[in-house]
Amino acid sequence: MSFRHWVGIGVVGLSLGLMGNSAMAEVVAVVSSRSTVMTLSRSQVADLFLGRARRFPDGIVALPIDQGEGSAARDEFYLRFAAKSPAQLKAHWSKIIFTGRGQPPLAISNTVELKRRIAANPAAIGYLDRTQLDASVREIR
């Protein structure tokens, strides 16, 4: 699959998205290609990023890594996986931070660096635009 091919899918996906059809996946959850995690439900992914769950189903402690606040990929990820708008996400973490129960995942704005960090750590989990996937990371379905 060529890069151009993926861009093509991306453009189609984006236009479908603009038409109100969000079924077309743009942002996908990813782990290192060295990770043993193969599948996770959307709610399992959301639980890791919302601080509700700490471990993958096989018992390994997960390290969720966010994209920077305000990034389109982040907003789409939380909308699709957790049904939360940026304001709802902020409210969610306000509840946890201001009771000292936890802190949001580490965030990395640079997606190249983000991908490198996920690839390097089998326990990491993140999300990327599908067009940014390569052999170092694997999509979680």
Added chain:
Amino acid sequence: MRDRRPAIMIAVLWVLAAPCSSAGEQAAPMFSLSGFGTLGVVHSSEQRADFGSSIFVPKGAGHTRQWSPEVDSRLGAQVIGNFTSRFSATVQVIAEQRHDGKYLPHAEWANIKYQVTPEFSVRFGRTALASFLVSDFRKVAYANPWVRPPGEVYRLVPVFSSDGLDANYKSQLGDFAHTLQGSYGQTDATYPNGARAKGRNQWVISDTVEYGPGTLRVAYQEAHVSIDTLHALFNTFRQFGVQGIALADRYDTNDKKVTFIGVGGMYDPGDWFVMAEWGNVNFRSVIGERTAWYVGGGYRIRTLTPYLTYARTKADSNTSDPGLTLVGLPPQLAGPAAGLNAALNGILGALPVQQAIATGGRWDFMKNVALKLQYDRIDLGAGSAGVLGNVQPGFQPGGTVHLLSATIDFVW
């Protein structure tokens, strides 16, 4: 002197945190500083009593001021220090109206947390007293849909924090996220009239289950509560023979076991939400037994969230008592005895009975800031002043009170 130790901790943490700015989220910082606040005004149609934020504040909307900024306004700041991956400390300082009407900041929480395993943590110090579904963050109005949590339920347990130990255990069973929490400690509080309340041997156990957009929570709480001025009143009752002693034993507030049970649930799939809570508190004293509940929901249309809540609180124990028998008492004792009876019935009659509808809207008009407008219609129970305080001569119990509130809530 309960605030001295937290104050020292705050000072230390602030000095340590000073070099950090509002710590970007790019890396896990040693210290992170964040905050929240509300600027609000409330108007009450009842001018012979105050609608206040709790029983521990002297001023509110209505009598003190028609439009009061003192009910919902507050500022909070929090420093979290991550010393190692397992060891952290949290200090949260809030400036809001206190029992003396002043706004001196106090330590809402100040605790040290040790993460024993990713699922199990213990905290030592001042932590939230987690009686209700949103009691941990009831003061962070930005995190809540409404201007303030329904007072009918949230005033059942009027204290917010506990000094002691707290343990938290999370587990995952399929898609069910499960949190078991227990705490043991004590709380002191001061009433506007100077009376002091003490909660000792205070423990709470709660269990929260989250499944996708659904949350269900059950909590049980116990404490031995003493209120000094009321205890003095009942010591006077004890001067009046067998009957006085019996009344004192029944109503005294010295080291009485208080129990609370609360059940709450929420369903929030994103575009809308519903939530409901039920609670029962029994003070086993003159403060009586009460049950309250609310149901509410809202709908999110882009940045607008209109919401509606219905709430009720009722007294399960008697709100009056014949008191000491005056017949047969010598005149020099009948007078004081009548006074004691009046005092007893004044307290029993203050048990809040009311129902209320609150409706309003939240507008997330900019990042990290929300504007809320809310209208409350409170129907006071017959003979009751409901949750109103600072009741003035000429107040007519059992009426209807209209509140109008506007707030700006923010986090940073």
